[in-house]
Amino acid sequence: MAEPAYTVASDSDTTGEEKSSSAFPEIAIGIDVGTSQCSVAVWNGSEVVILKNTRNQKKMRSYVTFKDDIPSGGVSHQLSHEHEMLSGAAIFNMKRLIGRVDTDPVVHSSKSLPFLVQTLDIGVRPFIAALVNNVWRSTTPEEVLAIFLVELKAMAEVQLKRPIRNVVLTIPVSFSRFQVTRIERACAMAGLHVLRLMPEPTAVALLYAQQQQQAVHENIGGGAEKIALILNMGAGYCDVAVTATAGGVSQIKALAGSAIGGEDILQNTMHHLLPDLEILFSKHGINEIKSTGLLRVATQDAIHKLSSQTSVQIDVDLGNELKICKVVDQEEFEEVNKNVFEKCESLIIQCLHDAKVQTEDVADIIVVGGCSYIPKLRNLVMSVCKRQELYKGMNPVEAAVCGAALEGAVASGISDPFGSLDLLTIQVTPLAIGIRADGNKFVPVIPRNTTMPTRKELAFTTVHDNQTEALIVVYEGEGEKVEENHLLGYFKIMGIPPAPKGVPEINVCMDIDASNVLRVLAGVVLPGSRHPAIPVMEVRMPTVDDGHGWCVEALHRTYGSGLDLVTIQKKI
Amino acid sequence: MDLGFFVVSLTLLFNDFERWRQRSTVIRCDNRRAGGKVRAEKNNYYELLGVSVDSNAREIKDAYRKLQKKYHPDIAGQEGHEHTLMLNEAYKVLMKEDMRRHYDASIGQMRVRNGTNYSGVAYSAWKGPLRPQALFVDENACIGCRQCVHHASNTFVMDEALACARVKVQYGDDEQKIEVSVESCPVNCIHWVDREELAVLEFLIQPQPKEAYGVFGGGWERPANVFMAAKSFSKQLKQQAATEHYQTRATREEETPAQAEARANAIRKLKMDRFSRFQNWVKEIFSSNMLSRD
Incomplete structure (x- = not known):
């Protein structure tokens, strides 16, 4: 094919592009942008290496500080102290906020973060701002993510001594296509081209496939199909996948995911320690931010300690004559976070059911992500799958980025x-x-x-x-009613030849x-x-932009049911 | 790049028109994009996956994975899109017991229909004049070594689905090449046969659906000794022809009185019809003459 004389960047954020046609293809780097931590890995010609930043860290905190004129992210920036991140100037947890409207419960639960998340509850994007010299400076999750990605890109370029353009990013399973476009937007802002977006557990599945392939090479024969259950739970999301692996091919059988994670555990525990947290924090002054920051750090430490200890002593002075002095044991912790663990359990059961796999058929159970250190989570997965042990061949926090x-x-x-x-x-x-019909x-x-x-x-x-x-109103999701799903876009078919109702056949074809x-094609x-x-x-699709919460209502108000469709019952 | 996208979208459109026209469950795809490697008519799922019709779930899975590794867009680029769509469809149907049964029934019927309608025409084409001797590969014996295809590629082809060689064009290469390829066969499965026998042999060597008894004994088979089968089949054909001939003669002789009467009536009616048409014609001329006179 002749090279076109000029190219126009597509209006949508990606170009849906094939690989570059040059003789030496650029190797795309893998980025795992986690809710709290982030890492970069690349294939160096013989194996996957995880890149380290100048401070020799493989894992970098995902945050951006707006303290000075130039915002700086967690890749290059050195925190003088953990509390600095919680001073109001730093924005983090952007993965939980990106592409969500202000009616979303996940956005509401982010209101207790030490920066400003303001909602109007009308279905537009939330107002997010960082506190810089006592001024709330507004930003967007896309911008924050882009700043962070620029730093990651610069770091990788220095180490690999070549310009980086193509990336493979991991995303949570429960991301809607609209959220995916926001991630792509952030990448485009950072000058990166998204080659693939993989749901996190499928990246782990690919790593597992490679490990199985190598095992087969080492002891000859026995390349039979192996079914694995993968649970990836980080700070923001919990994802489950069932994969069937043979001969280096990882065939995903089912996916399930939800926006629950370590952040919810942290907030549940914070509420447990300080029940009137919301009231304390509603003013959003510097002192309030500081005290919630202190509480956050103390709670986080306690949760980390509870992974190896049965109980932990929490002593924190929040100022304003508010002191917390409490011993929390594992049972209490598990009781407080019961809803989170129950949700994880239901995800695993749903995923196994969707994959039509019995627990006996599962060869390996892989639990990765930051939350995989929590004993309760490990026990829960083992009890659902009726197993005594988990797969050991992977580093829980590096698996996704390697994949x-x-x-x-x-x-x-x-x-x-x-x-x-x-x-x-x-x-x-x-x-x-x-689509919306019936x-x-x-x-x-x-x-x-x-x-x-x-x-x-x-x-x-x-x-x-x-x-x-x-x-034609296109939705994505699992709900039976359209309101329970994510709107992706809409268009009108015009010029249907006049005919009695039920006669014209409108074919809707979708291609991924x-x-x-x-x-989406319609004829x-x-x-x-x-x-x-x-x-x-x-x-x-998706064609919707921000504020799409309004669109459906507006459509309904304007057209009523005048342009509706019904499904044709299949004749058997 | 935008140009590429445009082409893809056009093909998509093309496919959709095509499918709306076809109204069939089989997805028809435009294979020109898949590098022309796949024939457009290759919508048989078994052929597509390169598995035999009686293969089990594991064989299908293995074949599917192997082909995915070749055609998946991650590996083959955007060109693999259409092919992968077909693979996914084929895999989905063949892996589900009930869907596969339906599918088998649909293609099985097709095969059976072809089977009873033995055409009497050989499958292989001829290059140049017809000769008394023809080449025939006993596919039962063939081990799929590809030697013959290698030596005389215009004459022999590989059937990838069945993993055996087959004659495509009789005398497609020069005599020397053909001789070498016949010699090179390690199992001597390439035979010189009489031209008259060829059509029967080539028909019989194709796998035929086996009659099933409930859930047992279904599947596909071909005669173990194709030459013996050909002899008996030719005999059957001759007998069938004789009985058919007899039957047609018999029907001509047997005509019930009622039928005779009906025939007589029909003839009379035809004559009447002709007559009435003549009458009408006369009337028309007459009336028009009257009009013109007025």
């Missing part, structure tokens, strides 16, 4: 003479995608856990006689390619005719 680096090498077209890169992940869709119902066109790439279509029809227009680009066919009655519409 991302492997995917980066594979997707960049690198091959390894020793077959270490003879790998592939076959991904599935984490959430169902469908009244206010969500009708999935592509169900959850469908192997990607995929193309599916479903036929709908009109609800009114001589209906010439129809509204391996780089996870979703295209009209009249019975007896073989060709679409009007030109087919093709729309790349």
Whole structure:
């Protein structure tokens, strides 16, 4: 194909691009942007190496400080003390805030963070600001993430002595496609091109596939399929995957995820220590920020200690004659965080059920992520899977980034003479995608856990006689009603030939390619005719931008049910 | 890059039109993008995955993974998209017991129909004039070593689904090459046969669906000794032809009185019809003459 004379960057944030056509493909680096910590890894030609920053750290805290004119992130910046991060000038937990509207409960639970998260509860993006010299300076999660990524990029460029453009990022399973576009936006702001976005447990699955492949090479034979259950729980999200691995191919069978994690555990425990935390913090003054910061650090320490001790003594002076002096034991801790563990359990059960896998068939259980050190979580996974032990071959905090680096090498077209890169992940869709039809119902066109790439279509029809227009509203999620799902976009089909209701057939086709680009096509066919009655519409989703919480209401107000659709019952 | 995207989207559109037209469950895809390696008509899931029709779940899984490693867009780039879609569809159908049964039934019927309609025409084409001798590969014996394909690539092809060689074009290469390829066969499964026998042999060597008894004994089979089978099949064909001939003659002789009457009526009616048409024609001319006179 001839190179086009000029290229225009697509209006959407990614270009859905294939790999570069040069003879020496650039190896994409893998980045694991965690809610609290972040790491970068790359395939160096024979193995995956994790890059270290100038302070020799593999894991860098994910935060950006807006103290001086130039914001600085956790890659280059040295915290003089843990409390500095909690002074109000630093923004962190951006992964929990990115792409969420201010009606989202996750945003509300972030209000107790030591920076400003203001909500108006109308379905627009929340107002986020850092305290700089007693001034609330506004920013966005995308901006914070971009600043952080720029630092990561600079660090990697120095170490690898080449410009970095392509990256593979890990994302939580429960991210909607709108959130994914926000991540891509942040990468674009940082001058990075997203080659792939992998759900975190699938990156772990790829690493597992490589380890299995190597094990097979070492002791000849026995390359049978192995099923593994992967639980990845970090500070912000808990994700579960079931994968079937054989011959270096990791075939994801099911995914499940939710926005619960170490942050929820931390907040539950903080509330337990100081029940009227909200009241104390509502003023958002410098003193309040300081005292919650102190409490946060003390609670965090205590939780870390509880991973190895049965009880811990917490002594913290929050100022204002408020002192906390308490002993918390493991049982108490587990009771306080009961809801979190219950949610994890239900995710595991759901994932096994979706994968149609019995617990006896699971060969390995892999628990990774920052929360994998919590004894309760480990016990819980083992009891659900009826096992005595967990898989030991992985570093819990490095697994995801290593998997991302492997995917980066594979997707960049690198091959390894020793077959270490003879790998592939076959991904599935984490959430169902469908349209609004049959009244206010969500009708999935592509169900959850469908192997990607995929193309599916479903036929709908009109609800009114001589209906010439129809509204296609695309959602993503699991809820039966449309409101429970994420809006991805909408468009109108016009010029449907006048016909009685139920006669025109409106075909909605959805196509997802391996780089996870979703295209929605809609066309009209009249019975007896073989060709679409009007030109087919093709729309790349998501098309919604900020403030999309309003859109559905506005559409409903303007059109009512005049442009509705219903599903066609399949004749058997 | 944008150009590339445009082409992809056009193909998508093309496919959708195509599919809306077809209204079939089988996904038809435009394979030109898959590097032309896959024939467009290759929508048989078993052929696509390169497994035999009686393969078990594990074999299908292995084949699927192997092919995914070749065609998945992570490895093959955007070109692999269409092919991977087909692979996913094929895998989904063949891995689910009930869906596979339906699918088997659908293609099984197709095969059976072809089977009873033995065409009498050989599968292989001829290059140049017809000769008394023809080449035939006994696919039961073939071990799929590819020697013959290597030596005479215009004559022999590999059937990747069944992993055996087959004659595509009779005398597709020069005599010397063909001789070398016949000689090179390690199991001597390339035979010179009479031209008349060729069609029967080539028909019989194709796997045929086996009659199943409930859930038992289904699947596909081909005769163990194709030459013996060909002899008996030819005999059957001759007998069948004879009985058919007899039957047609018999029906002609047997005509019930009722049928005779019906036929007579029909003939009469036809004549009447012709007559009435003539009448109408006369009437028309007459009336038009009247009009013109007025």
